[in-house]
Amino acid sequence: MAKPSFREEVGNLLYAAKGSPLNACIQCGTCSGTCPAVEYMDHTPRRMIGMILADMKDEVLASNTFWFCASCFHCTVRCPSDIDIAETMYALKRYSIWKHVHQKGLVGPTFSETFVKTILRSGRSYEPVLATSYLFSSGVKELIQEASMATGLMLKGRLPVLPPKIKRLENFKRMVSKVIPLGGLS
Ligand code: SF4
Ligand code: SF4
Structure with a gap:
């Protein structure tokens, strides 16, 4: 059986979350525009979704974005594609700890x-x-x-x-x- 790609692994971690799959993202930027923590993040939530879909595993795991997510769920309730972005941030935290890969000093x-x-x-x-x-x-x-x-x-x-x-x-x-x-x- 073929090894799942990074985007598939993150998608699998979201299996219990309600909402659309990540590939429903239309890159509108509503999530980034509404995020109160975006100024502290290496990449905006919109860009993170794009990076996951592009299988940029190393870049995603090296970023501080999901660790700076305050779990306010503003992005999730406002996403026009009904993507659970906040739960995606949790999935990335779990994945990062599971694989022991994260930015130093956090x-x-x-x-x-x-x-x-x-x-x-x-x-x-x-x-x-x-x-x-x-x-x-x-x-x-x-x-x-x-x-x-x-x-x-x-x-x-x-x-x-x-x-x-x-x-x-x-x-x-x-x-x-x-x-x-x-x-x-x-
Ligand atoms: S708000 Fe939803 S559709 Fe728009 S960029 Fe963010 S995740 Fe994608
Ligand atoms: S849940 Fe996280 S990513 Fe979404 S708006 Fe709040 S702080 Fe930003």
């Missing part, structure tokens, strides 16, 4: 990977572990502020000292592995 990949690992370990999010994925990229002042706030919350019983675990964790892990490619994260 907080998003480490944060997302830490989040999935934390969830798989305990079935719940645990802020003290998650915070380590981005706090060290902030300044010393922010680090001290966050550490002091976390200590205050723990002393008041608002933040658990140890991560809480759900019951039937193995069932939960099996369920997660059915819906997202874990690619060594577990």
Whole structure:
């Protein structure tokens, strides 16, 4: 069987999303015009869709665009071709982590990977572990502020000292592995 192309792989990751396939894009630019994060992105959402359709895998994965997506869904609700662009950005994040390929120096990949690992370990999010994925990229002042706030919350019983675990964790892990490619994260 022939290896799927990049555009087919991204299309497969979108199988659960509602909306039209990416090749319905008419390159109108409505998504880029409505995106509040576009000025921070290497490529506009419109261009990203075009690059995926052109199978420009290396260029797509090297860009920061999907990591800077704020998931506001403005693009998705305004696209005249009914393409779920926000879900495409999520698909690219999953693909990027799965393949371990992303732009250096971004907080998003480490944060997302830490989040999935934390969830798989305990079935719940645990802020003290998650915070380590981005706090060290902030300044010393922010680090001290966050550490002091976390200590205050723990002393008041608002933040658990140890991560809480759900019951039937193995069932939960099996369920997660059915819906997202874990690619060594577990
Ligand atoms: S709004 Fe939709 S059709 Fe227009 S460029 Fe963006 S994805 Fe393509
Ligand atoms: S969902 Fe992402 S890509 Fe779409 S408009 Fe919002 S920030 Fe931009």
